[in-house]
Amino acid sequence: MTDVARLAGVSHQTVSRVVNTPDRVSPAVRERVESAIRRLRYRPNPSARALATRSSRIIGIVSVGLAQYGPSVTLTGIVDGAKRAGYSANLVTLADVDRAHMRSALDHLVTANVDGIVIIAPIEAAIHSIEGMAMGVPLVVFEPGAHEGTSNVGTDEATGAADATRHLLELGHQTVHHVCGPAGWLGAAARRRGWAGELIAAGRTIPEPIVGDWTAVSGYAAGLVIADDHTVSAVFVANDQMALGVMKALEERGLKVPDDVSVVGFDDVPESRFCIPALTTMSVDFERVGRLAVDSILSMIGNLDSQFVRHVVPELVLRSSTAPPPMSRCTAHGASTGTPHVQTTTTREKTP
Numbered sequence: 001m002t003d004v005a006r007l008a009g010v011s012h013q014t015v016s017r018v019v020n021t022p023d024r025v026s027p028a029v030r031e032r033v034e035s036a037i038r039r040l041r042y043r044p045n046p047s048a049r050a051l052a053t054r055s056s057r058i059i060g061i062v063s064v065g066l067a068q069y070g071p072s073v074t075l076t077g078i079v080d081g082a083k084r085a086g087y088s089a090n091l092v093t094l095a096d097v098d099r100a101h102m103r104s105a106l107d108h109l110v111t112a113n114v115d116g117i118v119i120i121a122p123i124e125a126a127i128h129s130i131e132g133m134a135m136g137v138p139l140v141v142f143e144p145g146a147h148e149g150t151s152n153v154g155t156d157e158a159t160g161a162a163d164a165t166r167h168l169l170e171l172g173h174q175t176v177h178h179v180c181g182p183a184g185w186l187g188a189a190a191r192r193r194g195w196a197g198e199l200i201a202a203g204r205t206i207p208e209p210i211v212g213d214w215t216a217v218s219g220y221a222a223g224l225v226i227a228d229d230h231t232v233s234a235v236f237v238a239n240d241q242m243a244l245g246v247m248k249a250l251e252e253r254g255l256k257v258p259d260d261v262s263v264v265g266f267d268d269v270p271e272s273r274f275c276i277p278a279l280t281t282m283s284v285d286f287e288r289v290g291r292l293a294v295d296s297i298l299s300m301i302g303n304l305d306s307q308f309v310r311h312v313v314p315e316l317v318l319r320s321s322t323a324p325p326p327m328s329r330c331t332a333h334g335a336s337t338g339t340p341h342v343q344t345t346t347t348r349e350k351t352p
Helices: 002-008 012-020 027-040 046-053 069-084 099-111 124-129 157-170 186-201 216-227 240-252 286-301 327-332
Strands: 058-064 088-094 116-120 139-144 152-155 177-180 234-237 262-267 280-283 315-317
Touching (some): 069 088, 124 186, 157 262, 234 240
C-alpha cells in the first residue's frame, strides 16, 4: 500500500479509502490510485486486513441436503448476497448429520476466522445437532417451514401447502390426496401439516398420504397407486420432481392430467413449466431466502437492530395441470353432479 501511495503521490490512508470506500474519494484521485494499483499489481492482504479491522469479510456456510432443489438454490442466494455485501464465502458440506460432525464443521469455520455462520438445515437432525452450542460468532439458521425469528430465516411452507390444497378444493374437488416427502425433513412435515390443516378447515376427509423420497422415481411409484384408486381426482405433491413422476405414471395408466386427475407440485423448479401439461405449483423464492440469511447475519455482525422480513411465503403459479374434477369422480365422492364452483384470484401463467 505504501508503494501504491508513493507512485500515486497520495497518502496510504487515501489508498485505503480507494480500496475500501471509493465513493469517499474524488474521481481524479481515485483514477490516479487505481492506475498505480494496476501498474504495481497490488492486492490487499486479507490476513493483514483481518488483523487490522478484526473482520475477515468471510461468511461461513454449513450446508446439508444440497442434492435437493431448495437447499441448493438457497446456497446460491447466500453466496450472491455475500458477494454483493463485499464478503466471500467459506462452505462446508455435511453428508452425515450428527452433533459431532456439526461441531467439527462449525469449529473449522471459527478457526478460519469467519465473521458469522449461516447453516442451511432442511432436516430435523441438523437442528437438533446445534441445540445449545455456543460458537462465539453470529449464527443464522435456514429452517424450512419455521416461523421467522432473530436467529433464523424460514419459508412458510405450511401456508403454501394450504394454498395449494385450497386451490384444488375451490375447483370442486371433494378432497385432495397427498404425496409427501420423507420423514425427518422440515419442509416435508410443514407441507403435510398445511395440507391436512386446510382439509380439516374445509370439513373434508383426510386421505392417508403416500410417502416419497423427493425423487421422480418415488413419485412415479406413488402415481401407480393413485391411478388404481378411482376416487382420486386431485393430488398435492410435496415437490415438483415427485409430481412429474406422478403425472408420468398416470399417463401410462391411460389417465389424463388434468381431465381425470389434477396435480399440484411445490418449489417451481425450472423444468416444471415445460412438461406436458405444464405443472401448477407453489413457487418458493429460495434465492431470496439466501439473501435474507445474509442480511440477517450482517445485522448480527454489526449489532444492528434491523427490521426486515425473515421468511418467504410461497406463491401459487397456475399452469395447465389442474381443472375441475370429472363427473365420474365427483360422483365417486358423493358430490353434486352440477358445475363445480371455482373461486380463485391467482393469475394464470402463460404456457411458454
